[in-house]
Amino acid sequence: xxxxxxxxxxxxxxxxxxxxxxxxxxxxxxxxxxxxxxxxxxxxxxxxxxxxxxxxxxxxxxxxxxxxxxxxxxxxxxxxxxxxxxxxxxxxxxxxxxxxxxxxxxxxxxxxxxxxxxxxxxxxxxxxxxxxxxxxxxxxxxxxxxxxxxxxxxxxxxxxxxxxxxxxxxxxxxxxxxxxxxxx
Numbered sequence: 001x002x003x004x005x006x007x008x009x010x011x012x013x014x015x016x017x018x019x020x021x022x023x024x025x026x027x028x029x030x031x032x033x034x035x036x037x038x039x040x041x042x043x044x045x046x047x048x049x050x051x052x053x054x055x056x057x058x059x060x061x062x063x064x065x066x067x068x069x070x071x072x073x074x075x076x077x078x079x080x081x082x083x084x085x086x087x088x089x090x091x092x093x094x095x096x097x098x099x100x101x102x103x104x105x106x107x108x109x110x111x112x113x114x115x116x117x118x119x120x121x122x123x124x125x126x127x128x129x130x131x132x133x134x135x136x137x138x139x140x141x142x143x144x145x146x147x148x149x150x151x152x153x154x155x156x157x158x159x160x161x162x163x164x165x166x167x168x169x170x171x172x173x174x175x176x177x178x179x180x181x182x183x184x
Contacts, residue, residue, distance in 0.1 A: 020075035020082065020162040030139045035073040037132035038153075042066040044125045055163055058096060062156060067091050069149050073136065076143060085148040093155040100162045104169060111161075112175040115168035122164035129157040 013015075017032055025032060042063050051060045069083055075082040113123035127183045133153040139145055168174045 011053065020071065020166035021077065021079065021099045023076070026035055029137070030142055031073060031076060034132070034135040034139045034145075035070040037128070037135045038066055038070045038073065039123065041132045042070075044121070044128050048118070048125050050120040051116075051121045052163065052167055055118075058163075062093075062159075065152065069152060072146050072149050073139070078144065084146050085152050087151070090148065090152045090155045093152070093159050097155070097159050097162055100159075101165050104162065104165050108176070110177040113164075114175045115164075115173065118167035119164040119174075121131075122160050122167060126157050126164065129153055129160060131145055133157065 012027065015027055016084065017027050018024055045059055045066070048110050049056050049063075052059065065085070068083055068089070071083040072085050113127070114120050133150060136145060136150050136153060140147075140150065165174055
């Protein structure tokens with residue numbers, strides 16, 4: 001269990017921060033950027049939950065998983081005692097994707113972000129998730145990263161896409177891309 005007795009420590013006032021293994025790195029280190037993007041993704045999901053109450057239980061479970069992803073990313077190396085994302089977490093998302101997607105009409109065009117408020121927030125969450133995924137992939141080019149963290153984020157962006165489409169299926173149709181619609 002996590003116990004925080006003080007919220008401010010002043011230890012980061014010089015522009016560095018502590019990783020989960022105790023090492024100190026600059027706050028703009030790729031590892032910090034990666035788990036920072038995951039944290040931002042989690043905050044956007046918190047807003048999405050407000051507009052998609054029917055998906056709240058699933059989205060809250062994802063938020064919990066995103067703390068696992070952040071915990072995984074903040075501990076470099078292969079410490080077996082560290083919390084690591086597992087294949088089972090991504091597989092749970094795959095089952096949810098399949099369940100939601102089977103009730104949707106097949107796509108005939110790319111979908112523009114928007115439609116209902118819930119869909120718009122879910123699309124925003126999807127794009128922030130993709131940015132977090134890119135940050136984790138960039139980190140993996142420089143340092144070892146649990147590949148399951150990348151897989152989880154990739155599946156999550158897919159889940160958010162189908163949830164956004166489902167949010168528009170309640171009478172507010174997907175907004176479809178019309179190639180070249182505004183060319184003169």
